[in-house]
Amino acid sequence: MPPDVQQVPAATVARLPLYLRCLEELEQTKVETVSSSRLAELAGVNAAKLRKDLSHLGSYGTRGVGYQVAHLMRSIRFELGLDEQSPVIVIGLGNLGQALVNHAGFGDRGFPIVAVFDIDPNKIGRRVEGVDTAVEHLDNLETVVAAHEARTAIITTPVGAAQSATDRVVAAGITSVLNFAPTVVQVPEGVALRQVDLALELQILSYYQPRPETSPEHGARDENLRAAR
Amino acid sequence: MPPDVQQVPAATVARLPLYLRCLEELEQTKVETVSSSRLAELAGVNAAKLRKDLSHLGSYGTRGVGYQVAHLMRSIRFELGLDEQSPVIVIGLGNLGQALVNHAGFGDRGFPIVAVFDIDPNKIGRRVEGVDTAVEHLDNLETVVAAHEARTAIITTPVGAAQSATDRVVAAGITSVLNFAPTVVQVPEGVALRQVDLALELQILSYYQPRPETSPEHGARDENLRAAR
Known part of the structure; x- marks a missing residue:
């Protein structure tokens, strides 16, 4: 490098x-x-x-x-740093977790999802399409992360569980966290974090929405928006 | 303003x-x-x-x-521009569309999902939790957009359908497009666009992943990452 x-x-x-x-x-x-x-x-x-x-x-x-x-x-x-495969774990198998696991784009682009964790007894042990192993209980986190040498975790828990889930994955050795729970989580120094907040994307779009008071300038706004990408 | x-x-x-x-x-x-x-x-x-x-x-x-x-x-x-409610439509009721529709955060934050569209006969007419109306066929787009005065569309179609879906919603009067399909879509001047690509977020994280060759500097990288938000 x-x-x-x-x-x-x-x-x-x-x-x-x-x-x-x-x-x-x-x-x-x-x-x-x-x-x-x-x-x-x-x-x-x-x-x-x-x-x-x-x-x-x-x-x-x-x-x-x-x-x-x-x-x-x-x-x-x-x-x-995309030369190698980077195994990913997903914490929380709600609708969004399910959608992410089924999303074809991850494995193809070097981010195979190697394990999914939940705490709901009805979900533990279930097979999920797109993942080779059954849904694991969060208590097995450390073992599974070590076995797969996973470094990246996607958090799709409810809001109230996001920080504790983040703390647990970091303690287990995860160094990159992608948080989808609509709350801000904190990570220690040296851990990379990105927050994806789906409503937040809509709020950003809202700024660029043509408004009744403004008329001819939305071209400029649109360019501004593209510049943000 | x-x-x-x-x-x-x-x-x-x-x-x-x-x-x-x-x-x-x-x-x-x-x-x-x-x-x-x-x-x-x-x-x-x-x-x-x-x-x-x-x-x-x-x-x-x-x-x-x-x-x-x-x-x-x-x-x-x-x-x-968040003073008013801004009705949103969703195009494509796959796993991700379903997750977005069920996501509690939208309506609470001023973006009620007022209609969901698909072209699969098995999905048309189905009731979806979180939306007041049954799933509509895409052929009814113009009527429904006009009735709800919707200005924002979320695209969650397969890749191959994303551009044509975008063209159709824009023709129907939508002025803000949030695209989740993992492909770049084009919009005409004056239409605001944001692309959300979930694998792309992982690729960005990858840059900030501590790598074997680099040792003491990931603090700086991490700060750089935070600065990107």
């Missing part, structure tokens, strides 16, 4: 997976090179921002040709 | 709902004022950034006292 890796701005890091997804779609259609303006259009960001983002990876493209799709994909995967 | 509203940076807009959620939790515990450092800690951002964010709303707090919780909540809600 290059020594300057930690200088990649957080906003750039958050856009790299988006570029990667667009590149994967291009590759599937046998496209070998792509201009920055075309890739920017696909990703919904402006081209100058995309070029700046990719310059952090040392990727500048070639004038008149653009970027090599395969090469750029490798660079982004390397930068994000 | 103040004339400078569109100057609020996109990254700030994306953090305002997070501050709002923290303030709501404080209010529930009868806290009336909060310091910028405490609110920043709850939200997982640094205090200087929080103060800068809130200055865009004209909220500066009082030295030694902090922010009035109730007043700051009103300011953020106003800024985000």
Whole structure:
């Protein structure tokens, strides 16, 4: 890893997976090179921002040709640390937990779900499509995390259980937490955290919603929104 | 709305709902004022950034006292346009659509789900908990959107149907689209779009995952991550 890796701005890091997804779609259609303006259009960001983002990876493209799709994909995967499979556990098999486990996109993209935990006796031992092992009781957390060398946990518990679930997975050795419970959880120094709050996404959209008092400016707002991605 | 509203940076807009959620939790515990450092800690951002964010709303707090919780909540809600209920429709009743519909957090926070659409004959007409009306066929989209004056659509279709579903809701008058299908969709000028890609969140986390080659610096990375929120 290059020594300057930690200088990649957080906003750039958050856009790299988006570029990667667009590149994967291009590759599937046998496209070998792509201009920055075309890739920017696909990703919904402006081209100058995309070029700046990719310059952090040392990727500048070639004038008149653009970027090599395969090469750029490798660079982004390397930068994000996606070279290896990263086993994931899910805490809480409610509707959302079930949806995530069934979601085809995780395993394909290097994040196989290796175990699902709950505390409901009716769920323990149940087989879930998409996961090789039966639903485990949370009391088996430490053993299962160690056996699979899992480092990432997805929290989909009710609000009241989210912090204690987070504390338990961190104690068991998890170093990345993706929290879907609609509450803010705290993690100790050195543990990476992202909160996904589905209603929060709607609240952000609300800002960009054209409002009766404003008329001609929502184009600018929309651009602002895209810039946020 | 103040004339400078569109100057609020996109990254700030994306953090305002997070501050709002923290303030709501404080209010529930009868806290009336909060310091910028405490609110920043709850939200997982640094205090200087929080103060800068809130200055865009004209909220500066009082030295030694902090922010009035109730007043700051009103300011953020106003800024985000959350004063009114905003009816939402869901396109696609798969596992994720079902999870979203059952998610208690939407209606409570001003985004009641007023209709769910699918094209599967086995799902049309089914009652779904959390929604007052039965599942509608997508062919009834225009009528239902008009009847409810819905402006926001959540897309949870399979990948192959996401763009056509987006085109249809936009044609029916929807101006905000929240896309959960793991593909990039395009919207015309003037329509606000956010893409939620669940695997993408894991890819972003992956960057901040402590790696064997790097040792002492993950604290800095973690701070970087928090700053991204």
